[in-house]
Amino acid sequence: MIIDLQRFIATGRPFWSNLEKLLDRLEAEPDLRMSLGQLQTFHQLYERTAADLAKITTFSSEPETRRYLENLVARAYGEIHETREKQRRFFPLEWFFETLPQTFRRHIRAFYLSLVITVAGCAFGGLAMAFDPDSKPVLMPFSHLLQDPRKRVAEEEKATKDRLAGEKTTFSAELMTHNTQISILTLALGMTWGLGTIIMLFYNGVILGAVAADYIHAGETKFLLGWLMPHGVIEIPAILIAGQAGLMLAFAVIGHGSRFPLRTRLRAISSDVVTLIFGVGLMLVWAGFIEAFLSQYHEPVIPYAAKIAFGCVELILLFLFYAKSGSSKGLNSKEAGE
C-alpha cells in the first residue's frame, strides 16, 4: 500500500491529538469515570490510532511519527486492556482496619509457616544454649547479650542514672529503621525461592531462643518477660508477617500446582505483599517507640508486672486486630475465595 504521507498525517493528527488529551486526562485524574459515550469515543480513537500505526509501521522515513503513534497506542492499550481493579483514592483508616487484617487472614497459611520456622529456630537456639553453653558467643548477635544475665539484671536494677537520657528518640529511630530494613530484606529474599526468607526467620528464632534459654536458665524469667514483652509482642509478629510476605513471594515464584505463568502468579500477590509490608512498617514504628521509651526501664523504675501486663494487653489487641478487624461486613469475598 502506498500512502501520501502529508495527507496521512494531516488527516490523522486531529484523532491522535484527541486521544493524547484523553490519555493525559485519564492519567491526571485516576478517579475519572467516563460516560458510555466518552468510552466509545476513547475506544474509537484508540482503534483509529492503532490502525494508523499499522499503516506507518514500515514507513522508514517517519521514525518520529511512528514513535509518537507507538507511544500513544502503548498508553491507550494499557488503559483499555487493563483488567486489574482501578486504583481508588487511598483511605488510610479503611486500609488499616479492613484491608490489612483481611490480607493477613487471606494468606494465613504463609504466616503459620513463618511461625513454624521461627519456632524451630527458637527450639534450636534454646537447645544449643542448654546443651552447649559455650556456643553463646556464636549465637548472640550483640555484645551486651554476652553478659551473665544475673549480673546484667543486678546492674539494671541498681542503676541510678538513665543510661538512655538524651538519646531515647535517636535510639527509637535507629530501632525503627533497622528493624524495618531487616523486615524488607526478609520479604525481598522470598525471590530466592524462599530460601533467604527461611534463613532469616530461622536465624531470628535462634537468637530469640538462645536469649530466652539463657535468661530462663539463670532464673531471670520475670526480667526477660518484662524486658522483651512490651516491644517484642509487636516486633516479633511484625517479622513473622514480613516472613509471611516473603513466603507468599516464594510460593508465587515456585508456583507448585499452579497452571498460571510466573508473571500472573506474581501479579496476583503483589498488592497483598505491599499491604503486608506497610503494615509491618507501622508495627515496627510502634515497637521501636516502646522499646526505647519503656522496655529499657526495669524495676524499681517500672514494675515488671506492669510491663508484662502492658505486653499482654498489646498481644491481645494485636490478636483481635488481625483475627477480627474488617470481618464485620461478613466474610470478604476475597477471603471467602481462598
Add this chain to the structure above:
Amino acid sequence: MKTTTLFIRTPEGIVFSQLLAGPVTRCFAWFIDQLCIQAAMSIAGIVLALLEVINCNFAVALYVLAYFVISIGYGIFFEWNWRGQTIGKRLFRLRVMDAQGMRLQFNQIVVRNLLRFVDALPVFYFVGGLACWLNSKCQRLGDIAANTIVIRTPRIVEPDLDQLLAGKFNSLRQFPHLAARLRQTASAGEADMALQALLRRDEFDPNARVELFGELAAHFQAKVEFPAEATDGVADEQYLRNVVDVIYRTHAEKQTKN
C-alpha cells in the same frame, strides 16, 4: 533469547515496540539517583542542624528517619509521580513500565523498589546486575517480581540530509509512483543502513567502499525496479544517495531549492 527490543502485540493485531534499557545505562541512572539522594540528605542535614540548637537528640532522630525514608521513598515517589521515571532515569531517557504494556500500578512500583534490598546484594547491585544480564527482558529480581521492565526512549535526531545530498539531481524522482513504492517497501533498518553507509563513506577503504555501495545499490534496485532512463549512467554511490533522498525527504520541493 536476549533482545534489546520488546514487541507487544495488541489483541487488535497491532504491534508496538519498546527498546529495553541495558544494565550499563541503568547503572548510570542509578548513580545519578544516588547523587540526588545524597543531595537531598545534605539539604535535610542543613535544615536539621538548625533544629539541633533546640533539641539535638530529636534532630539526630529525624535525620536517621529522613535518611531511611528518602533512600527508600525516592524511587517510589518519583516513579509514581513521573510515570516510571526518576531524575536519573529522566536524564538517561529511561522509563519503568509494565512488562505487558498495561498501566503501571503503585504496587508494582513499591515491589520493584523494595526488592532492591536483594538486588543490591552483596555489593553494588551484583545480584540485580547478574539477573539483568541473564534475563531476556533485562529485568532485575525486583522487575521480575513487579512484572515491570525498564525501557529507553531515545531522541530521534533527523540526519542533516541537505549537507549530504546537496545540489544533486535525483533521477528517481522522475517516477513518483515508483519512488513512493520504494519509500513504502524499504524497512526502517534498510533505510538506516543506506543512510549510515553514506554518512560514513569516508571511513571506508576505497575498494571496500566500491564493493559496499555496489551491494547496497543492487539490494535497493531489486526492491523496486526503476526504468533504465533513471538508472543508466548513475554510479552505485549516487544511486544510493538518490534512494536515501527518496526515503528520507518526502517533500520533493526541498530538492528543487537545492
